[in-house]
Amino acid sequence: MVFRKIPGVSAPGMGLRLSQKFVFLLFLSGLVTLCFGALFFLPDSVRLKRIFLSKNESPAVTARSEGEARDLPRKTAGEPLKVVEVAGGKLRVSRRPSVTHDARTLERSVGTQERTQVDAVDGARDVEAKDVRKGSDFEMFNKCFLKPSLGVDRGKPSDPQTVQRRDKVREMMKFAWDNYKRYAWGKNELRPLTRNGHIGTMFGGLRGATIVDSLDTLYIMGLTEDYKEAKEWVQNNLDLNSNGEASLFEVNIRYVGGLLSAYYLTGEEVFKQKVLELGEKLLPAFSTPTGIPRGVINLGSGTSWSWGWASAGSSILAEFGTLHLEFVHLSELSGKPIYTEKVMNIRKLLDKIEKPHGLYPNFLSPVSGNWVQHHVSLGGLGDSFYEYLIKSYLMSDKTDEEAKRMYYSALEAIETNLVQKSPGGLTYVAEWRGGVLDHKMGHLACFSGGMVGVGADDGAPEKRQHYLDLAAEITHTCHESYSRSATKLGPEAFRFDGGAEATATRLSDRYYILRPEVIESYMYMWRLTHDPKYRQWGWEAVEALEKHCRVEDGYSGIRDVYASTVSHDNMQQSFFLSETLKYLYLLFSDDDLLPLEDWVFNTEAHPLPVIRKSCLQEHGGTQDTEQTLPE
Ligand code: DMJ
Secondary structure, eight states, rough: OOOOOTTTGGGGGGTTTTTHHHHHHHHHHHHHHHHHHHHTSSOOHHHHHHHSSOOOOOOOOOOSHHHHHSOOOGGGSSSSSEEEETTTEEEEEOOOOOOOOHHHHHHHHHHHHHHHHHHHTOHHHHHHHHHHHHSSSHHHHHOOOOTTTTTTTTTOSSSSSHHHHHHHHHHHHHHHHHHHHHTTTTTTTTTTTTTTTESSBBBBBBBOHHHHHHHHHHHHOOHHHHHHHHHHHHHHOOOOOOOOOOHHIIIIIIIHHHHHHHHHHHHHHHHHHHHHHHHHHHGGGGGGGOOOSSSSETTTOOOOEOOOOOOGGGGEHHHTTTTOOOOOOOOOHHHHTTTHHHHHHHHHHHSSSGGGOOOOOOOEEEEETTSEEEEEETTTTHHHHHHHHHHHHHHSSSOOHHHHHHHHHHHHHHHHHTEEETSSSSSEEEEEETEEEEEEEEEEGGGGHHHHTTTGSSSSSGGGHHHHHHHHHHHHHHHHHHHHHSSSSOOOOOOOOOTTTSSSSSGGGBBBBBOHHHHHHHHHHHHHOOOOHHHHHHHHHHHHIIIIIIITTTTTOBBBBOOOOOOOOOOOOHHIIIIIHHHHHTTTTOOSOOOOTTTTOTSOOOOOEEOOOOHHHHHTOOEEEEEEEOO
């Protein structure tokens, strides 16, 4: 065959035209790519594959599900995102491989680092599954704890008297639980006098509040059989497809908090699945012009509205300000940044808005983003917002500087405007109504002894002792509100005016509904100071509870703490099992049971682990990306 020389084209092209050569090269490179790509589809055991692919190469990570991919920002769909840190107005998002225990989805969900480990053990399927389990969120968090969660001996104290006292609290839990089981199983609370269950309207048709609230208490107390029954109920009966009107706040602190804790303590996947399913149902509540959620949400339709009693359709500070801890963990477990974005948006708005004397009023319009009234309180309506600021900082492994700044400046404003000393020398936190002080302190505000104490280490160093003193003084005042009553239990609210000192003056404030706040502060103060008086005060509370609140078939609140013959309200609140008894048990345990270095308690006493970002990344995370939140 004779090749005709084309002017301008040289001979080494075997006489082909430029366009022919191009097509040929294209074909050749396509063939090479195809052959190389086929290596990925060969089983791991094929030698050829191991020769050509180094251990660090892996198939691309795929999205866990279509739904999930839809929720991810567009440019990153296909790779699960993970929020790992909130600092300086930036939401830092880390891409890390999704992890699942489901062997069927293993292949699809396994990510680069897990795949690397898997390849390292040469492809054996069962080993592969085991290896990935090592990287579950539960396992990763466990690797990042500084201490074992349940201590060396489940926190068993060394002195016999404390052992005895702790055993007594465990017996109280068993008694409360057994009666709930006998008469109210699956309902929200036990009515111990009428021996039946109570459902109520707070949880929007969700059931089993006492069960979900008790999971972690049963677990840490070593009530294993009861814990297992509770877990089985969650697995088989906790129906999240309810259609009722729920309090976003209550569902969050009890159900979301309870399930999260149960997952982080036990690693049981059922809790994670349930909490992620529930978390999704809460998101529509944030669809307001400001992103500040309304108080009530229909869990079925997603419609939300404000409480009828809240003035001018406002949202409540303690409600929308008490989502942060749980929502950050929802992002952790789901890999979806949306939960953290929602609560960061709330944080930003609160940080920016003008505050009277630096104080945060209790009512805010979710439409305009303005305060609706100037009522400020560390008790009901305000309380846990402040608690969540300092705890957000602690839970972020002390990286959430914004939360820290907001907490200490709020505390400064509270000290300047609200903290008072009574003529009798008692320190209390008054309420503030547009500049006028109401010399009243609610039982709920008694959590603040513990809060101020727990934050003492992280403010200005020269203020450490001042904060510890303030915490001790508030806790002392709250103890006085107990010791000045006939029952040795504290009223719902006590006053410091008209001659009153830590006592209720109104009939309507005299009740006690098994609340935990005073005991919560004893527990924190004990851990911080080891002053034996806190254990002694806790024991006095146990005796009072046994004498006045224990009835034949459970525990009940009482209507008047000053009456020598008590009248019962027929309600065993779920927070009695979740908080009151848990804090008592911790008070009589060694500090290594749920150490405060590793765990932060949500406002319903559900322990949530500290998020140690870099450690978690080491055990399964990859690199970070930064995403600035909208101003
Ligand atoms: C609990 O549900 C929580 O502690 C909440 O923050 C306020 N009060 C009750 C118990 O008193």
